[in-house]
Amino acid sequence: MPSAWSPVHPASPASAALGVRPYAAADLDRLIALFGNSVRTIARRDYTLEQVLAWAPEEIDREGWAMRLAASDTWVATHGDCVAGFTSLQPNGHIDLLYVDPDFQSRGVASMLLRRLDGSAEARGMVRLFTEASITARHFFERRGFQTIEMQTVRRRGQELINYRMERWLAPRRSCDSGRSH
Numbered sequence: 527m528p529s530a531w532s533p534v535h536p537a538s539p540a541s542a543a544l545g546v547r548p549y550a551a552a553d554l555d556r557l558i559a560l561f562g563n564s565v566r567t568i569a570r571r572d573y574t575l576e577q578v579l580a581w582a583p584e585e586i587d588r589e590g591w592a593m594r595l596a597a598s599d600t601w602v603a604t605h606g607d608c609v610a611g612f613t614s615l616q617p618n619g620h621i622d623l624l625y626v627d628p629d630f631q632s633r634g635v636a637s638m639l640l641r642r643l644d645g646s647a648e649a650r651g652m653v654r655l656f657t658e659a660s661i662t663a664r665h666f667f668e669r670r671g672f673q674t675i676e677m678q679t680v681r682r683r684g685q686e687l688i689n690y691r692m693e694r695w696l697a698p699r700r701s702c703d704s705g706r707s708h
């Protein structure tokens with residue numbers, strides 16, 4: 527198994543296009559590494575070193591992650607053979623994970639992943655998406671129609687971290703459409 531902080535994408539051709547595909551068990555170690563890199567590099571702008579190390583520790587519960595990802599609707603953003611980001615949606619509408627690799631920030635990766643979750647949620651008849659957004663991700667979710675319910679403080683391995691409970695209601699599904707305008 528690679529170290530949790532080993533490179534996720536040793537080479538990515540500039541000409542490759544971004545895409546999204548379902549998660550496969552073989553992605554596990556790359557997603558764990560991406561998670562660590564993203565938290566320690568990107569979220570570090572908004573949290574102390576102690577806080578990011580509590581959030582994304584060196585020792586990762588690999589089996590726990592395997593079960594968590596497999597039990598969710600998990601999607602992987604790709605760029606050629608590289609993994610650019612991933613997200614997971616739990617059956618109750620909870621967006622559990624959304625992480626983008628430091629080298630793929632502000633290129634629309636999270637937006638693309640969220641669009642895929644939207645489609646998936648609508649297909650499953652979900653009416654509400656909700657999450658606990660980091661300080662780093664709050665703006666991203668706000669720009670995509672999520673509203674803040676409340677700020678909260680969570681404890682992770684002895685550290686206190688602020689995040690935001692956020693939600694977005696989905697449009698109710700239309701059961702039929704006659705195609706006629708009235």
Ligand SMILES: CC(C)(COP(=O)(O)OP(=O)(O)OC[C@H]1O[C@@H](n2cnc3c(N)ncnc32)[C@H](O)[C@@H]1OP(=O)(O)O)[C@@H](O)C(=O)NCCC(=O)NCCS
Nearest residue numbers: 568624625626631632633634635636637659660662663669
């Ligand atoms: C928050 C996070 C997931 C956002 O991911 P991202 O892929 O950079 O997000 P996007 O690129 O889709 O959107 C970010 C901005 O880039 C802009 N953008 C989108 N496509 C773009 C493109 N092709 N080129 C340049 N900018 C683009 C968007 O307009 C957006 O700006 P806006 O929010 O003002 O509208 C990412 O910063 C991250 O991984 N953070 C660290 C981990 C974390 O906190 N995760 C959340 C846990 S709750």
